[in-house]
Amino acid sequence: MSFNNLKLIDPIRKAIAEKGYETPTKIQAQAIPKVLTRKDVLGIAQTGTGKTAAFSIPIIQLIHRIDGAGGKKPLRALILTPTRELAIQIDENIRDYNKYTKLRHAVIFGGVKQGKQVAALKQGVQILVATPGRLLDLIGQGYISLDDLKIFVLDEADRMLDMGFIHDIKKLTKLLPKKRQTLFFSATMPDHIIELSSDLLYQPVRVEVARKSSTAEAIKQYVYYTDKKKKVDLLHHILENEIGEEQTLIFGRTKHGADKLARKLRKLNYKVGAIHGNKSQNQRQKTLKGFKAKKIKLLVATDIAARGIDIEKLRYVINYDVPNVPETYVHRIGRSGRAGEDGIAISISEPEENAYVKAIEKLIKNSIEVAEHPFPQTTKPMTEKEKKEWNKEKQRRKQEFFKARREAKARQEGRGSKR
Numbered sequence: 001m002s003f004n005n006l007k008l009i010d011p012i013r014k015a016i017a018e019k020g021y022e023t024p025t026k027i028q029a030q031a032i033p034k035v036l037t038r039k040d041v042l043g044i045a046q047t048g049t050g051k052t053a054a055f056s057i058p059i060i061q062l063i064h065r066i067d068g069a070g071g072k073k074p075l076r077a078l079i080l081t082p083t084r085e086l087a088i089q090i091d092e093n094i095r096d097y098n099k100y101t102k103l104r105h106a107v108i109f110g111g112v113k114q115g116k117q118v119a120a121l122k123q124g125v126q127i128l129v130a131t132p133g134r135l136l137d138l139i140g141q142g143y144i145s146l147d148d149l150k151i152f153v154l155d156e157a158d159r160m161l162d163m164g165f166i167h168d169i170k171k172l173t174k175l176l177p178k179k180r181q182t183l184f185f186s187a188t189m190p191d192h193i194i195e196l197s198s199d200l201l202y203q204p205v206r207v208e209v210a211r212k213s214s215t216a217e218a219i220k221q222y223v224y225y226t227d228k229k230k231k232v233d234l235l236h237h238i239l240e241n242e243i244g245e246e247q248t249l250i251f252g253r254t255k256h257g258a259d260k261l262a263r264k265l266r267k268l269n270y271k272v273g274a275i276h277g278n279k280s281q282n283q284r285q286k287t288l289k290g291f292k293a294k295k296i297k298l299l300v301a302t303d304i305a306a307r308g309i310d311i312e313k314l315r316y317v318i319n320y321d322v323p324n325v326p327e328t329y330v331h332r333i334g335r336s337g338r339a340g341e342d343g344i345a346i347s348i349s350e351p352e353e354n355a356y357v358k359a360i361e362k363l364i365k366n367s368i369e370v371a372e373h374p375f376p377q378t379t380k381p382m383t384e385k386e387k388k389e390w391n392k393e394k395q396r397r398k399q400e401f402f403k404a405r406r407e408a409k410a411r412q413e414g415r416g417s418k419r
Contacts, residue, residue, distance in 0.1 A: 006032050009061055011100035016057070019096055025050035030207035032058045035183060040204040042197055043185040046334055049209055052093050055079070055153050055183050060098050063126050066150065069102040072124030074148035079129045080172070082160045084109040085288065090155070091129045103127060110134040111280065118143050132160075132168035139175065146175050154200065157186035158193055164405055166196075173200060188327065219333055219343040223357055223368045225377040228350040232264050234375045235320060238346060239270070239298075243316050247291065250300045251332050253321035254400060261320060262300045271295070276302040303328055319347040322356045324397070326363035351377060352390050 002023055003016055024032065027045045034041050035058035045051045056079075063076045081087045091107035098105060105127035106120040114134070121128075121143050128135075128144070138144050154160070160169065184197050184204070197204070226234050239248065252258040255276040262274040273287035273296040290296040303323070317336040323329050329347075336343030347368070349357050361367055 001029055007036065008032075008057065009064065009101075011064075012057060012061055012097060015097050015099040015101075016053075018099070021053075025054075026209040027051050027207060028054045028057075030209070031055065031183075034205045034207065035059070035181075036061060038062070038181050040181060040201045041183045042201055042204040042206045043183065044187070044189060044206070044208040045185060046187040046330065051155075051185055052090050053097065055155075055185070056090065056094050057097050059127065059151055059153070060094070060101055060103060062151065063103055064101045067126070069104070073104065073126050075125055075128055075145065076149065077127045077151040077153070078135075078146065078149055079127070079153040079155060080132060080135065080160075080169075081129065081155045082131065082163050082165060084111060084131060085284065086156065087129045087131050088285070094127060094129070098127075105129070108134045108138060110137075112282070114138065132165045132172065136168055136171060146177065149177055149180060151181045151183065152176055152200075153183045153185070155185050157184060157196065158188050158190070161192060161196070162405075169196070187331070219336055219345050221333065221345045221347075221368045222371040223347040223349055224371050224373050225349050225354065226373070226375050227377055228352075230375040231320065231348055231350060232261075234348055234373060235265075235318070236268055237373060237375070238318070238348075242346075245297075246315055247294060247296075248298050248316040248318055249314060249335050250298055250318045250320050251323070252300055252302060253323070253397070255302055257321065258300045258302055262298075265298055265300070270298050272298045272300060274300045303332070315343055317343070317345045319345070322347050322349050322353040322360075324353075324356050326356075326360045329360045330364070346371075349377075352393075 003013060003021060006024065006029075008016075027043060027049045028051075031041055031043055031051075031054040035055060041055075043051060043054065045054075059077045059079075066076060067073050079090060081090060087107050087109050091105065094105050103126045104124055106117065106125045107129040108114075108117045108121075109131040110133045114137075117134070118138070121138070135144070139146070154169070160166075182200050182202070182204075184201055186193050186197075189197075224234055224238070235250075250261070252261055255278050258274045258276050262272045265272045273290055275284045275287050279287070287296065287299070291299045300320075314336055317333050319329065319332060323332065333343070333345035336345060347357065357368065
């Protein structure tokens with residue numbers, strides 16, 4: 001199948017052809033025709049499957065048919081997403097697909113002053129991409145009306161709930177017109193997501209590809225077993241002897257750890273950037289732009305900060321810290337091998353993380369190939385003192401995780417006066 005089979009209008013076909021799109025991905029081939037027939041859609045697809053185009057392209061076509069471009073028009077489509085980075089990424093894609101239809105679109109998110117965003121809204125916006133906190137704030141200030149909304153998209157629903165946005169979503173859904181088309185996308189469908197989708201969707205069509213518990217076939221996966229004190233040396237060895245000049249996304253578990261690793265890599269003369277929740281929005285965007293422009297070779301990121309990163313032809317992802325949640329591993333390595341490109345995912349596991357590797361292998365139903373290297377893991381068991389220290393560390397990580405969730409929720413609920 002090609003995009004020519006999807007009954008898209010000429011301006012959109014021209015725009016996506018310029019992007020180099022020829023064959024739709026599975027989620028695009030399934031979802032686009034259903035959205036164009038005004039069906040509610042329940043999409044189960046992980047990041048990297050092409051789902052942004054799966055909802056953005058038909059939305060542009062539907063709104064173009066409703067009221068075209070030019071002049072001040074009401075808000076017709078709202079796309080709600082959990083993070084600023086993902087919101088910006090979606091808006092950039094809409095800009096590309098919308099090149100010749102010229103509908104008015106905008107993106108709004110917290111962490112920056114609202115002036116420019118409000119100015120764009122006053123010009124009239126037909127497609128709006130938003131994060132929950134800033135959206136509710138600007139609705140409350142009277143800058144956004146949902147009265148004429150035709151299409152509502154909830155993207156990354158599972159991550160939205162993980163980040164504590166459930167109350168914001170419930171507030172928002174009460175403001176939506178009852179007569180609307182809803183598109184709901186999530187990587188997984190646990191019970192609480194099924195319940196939320198049931199509340200929002202009317203007789204939905206279900207489209208599903210690449211379940212979260214599976215990993216892309218195009219991604220080769222390796223694990224190195226070593227000791228904690230040798231991890232930086234091993235990372236340096238991998239970068240020099242296996243990766244060479246190619247850009248690499250490196251995942252750390254904590255904000256402090258990401259900064260610490262970035263400093264160590266800079267001392268080894270690498271061009272490194274770091275993004276995490278403690279960085280300002282401007283800092284994060286500047287770093288991400290530098291990485292996309294290939295001015296930065298290595299990007300060290302935490303999981304939440306990396307959500308929404310979409311780098312074309314990114315081949316390498318390294319788990320410097322193995323995630324303790326197996327599903328997070330799948331999200332991370334999905335940053336490589338995107339849209340059919342080959343990818344390589346490398347994990348560096350210290351003794352305390354080896355159990356995490358086993359849990360990941362159980363989830364993906366496959367063994368991760370063990371790579372040999374100059375700094376192998378010792379087989380000496382932990383002493384009682386080391387076990388006590390590790391238990392303290394696990395407790396600290398657990399507290400830090402819940403603290404981060406509380407802070408994320410507080411930022412969204414209490415950000416009004418800062419915007």
